[in-house]
Amino acid sequence: MAKMFWASDTNPRALEGKRVAVLGYGSQGRAHALNLRDSKINTVVGLRRGGPSWKQAEQDGWALVGPSEATEGADVIVMLAPDMAQPALYINEVVPNLKDGAMILFSHGFNIHYGQITPSKTVDVTMIAPKGPGALVRRTYEDGRGVPCLLAIHQDASGHAFDRTLAYAHAIGGTRAGVIQTTFKEETETDLFGEQAVLCGGARELIQAGWETLVNAGYQPEAAYFECLHELKLIVDLIYEGGIAKMHQFISETAKYGDITRGSRVIDAHVRESMKKILEEIQSGAFAKEWILENQAGRPQYSKLLDKDRNHPIEKVGEELRAQMSWLKPEATAARGAK
Numbered sequence: 001m002a003k004m005f006w007a008s009d010t011n012p013r014a015l016e017g018k019r020v021a022v023l024g025y026g027s028q029g030r031a032h033a034l035n036l037r038d039s040k041i042n043t044v045v046g047l048r049r050g051g052p053s054w055k056q057a058e059q060d061g062w063a064l065v066g067p068s069e070a071t072e073g074a075d076v077i078v079m080l081a082p083d084m085a086q087p088a089l090y091i092n093e094v095v096p097n098l099k100d101g102a103m104i105l106f107s108h109g110f111n112i113h114y115g116q117i118t119p120s121k122t123v124d125v126t127m128i129a130p131k132g133p134g135a136l137v138r139r140t141y142e143d144g145r146g147v148p149c150l151l152a153i154h155q156d157a158s159g160h161a162f163d164r165t166l167a168y169a170h171a172i173g174g175t176r177a178g179v180i181q182t183t184f185k186e187e188t189e190t191d192l193f194g195e196q197a198v199l200c201g202g203a204r205e206l207i208q209a210g211w212e213t214l215v216n217a218g219y220q221p222e223a224a225y226f227e228c229l230h231e232l233k234l235i236v237d238l239i240y241e242g243g244i245a246k247m248h249q250f251i252s253e254t255a256k257y258g259d260i261t262r263g264s265r266v267i268d269a270h271v272r273e274s275m276k277k278i279l280e281e282i283q284s285g286a287f288a289k290e291w292i293l294e295n296q297a298g299r300p301q302y303s304k305l306l307d308k309d310r311n312h313p314i315e316k317v318g319e320e321l322r323a324q325m326s327w328l329k330p331e332a333t334a335a336r337g338a339k
Helices: 027-038 054-059 067-071 083-097 134-142 161-171 184-199 201-216 221-230 232-250 253-266 269-284 286-296 300-310 313-322 330-338
Strands: 019-023 042-046 076-079 103-106 124-130 149-155 179-182
Touching: 019 027, 019 067, 019 083, 027 042, 027 054, 027 134, 027 161, 042 067, 067 083, 076 083, 076 161, 083 286, 103 161, 124 134, 124 161, 124 184, 149 161, 149 184, 184 201, 184 269, 201 221, 201 313, 221 232, 221 313, 269 286, 286 300
Parallel strands: 019 042, 019 076, 076 103, 103 124, 149 179
Antiparallel strands: 124 149
């Protein structure tokens, strides 16, 4: 079993007196920056003036500066801008101000693993990847808990990269939930595979295919929505809390029998072979090359496919049904309860 690192493993002085520059203020950037500040770490946020996150960061009380000014003299530079924006940000804003012995920290290994960013040998290159969205990283921190993190050291120029990186994880709440050491290669390839084959691509396609199968067979779109999308959360929550074993414990015997006798007919040998091919494309760099070229071309295929998904009939049905679900609107429920 992989070794877990906790608060007791952290060197509390590793970031003492260090200046941390957070570049980017999206989901992860906002959570990291606020958690660092609440952990009494000397933190500055660097953003493009007038960018989409500028107003939110100002509302959160930051004295904002541009990325170049933020990185000047920084001991730790946290790259939390979108993956495709990072290479230009690094070349134009970070490199001119990068001092020897500094640490560049990522939350995803894409640009390092696929050679889009190649730091000099005089700096540490590390990663802390929370296994949850930024909103959860922030909320659990405020609740006195945390989100598990992956830690990786790509380059240790200072000799203190591990201690600094674990201290960073501690400052954003990661050591409360446990930190596992990995590599940039493992984090990048497993993360991309999970997104494409299971969590996003696989789950989305399965939901839409199930819904279409029922609707094409004559069943009501609303009934199909509940069975193939809405109730998925209930199953995922059980798996999240206690694995597949807990899911089996709380579903009916009929559902359980259907699971163990029919699931392998949906995820059959052909699907498993497709998964292997997707993983091979990630490992070879073919996916990364495709995504980089897609961005350079202005994302035409990306936009076309995203629009197709947004206009899928299940979205219209879901929108109408969710409008009737009072529990999805806590403020409306509270208002009705007060009357």
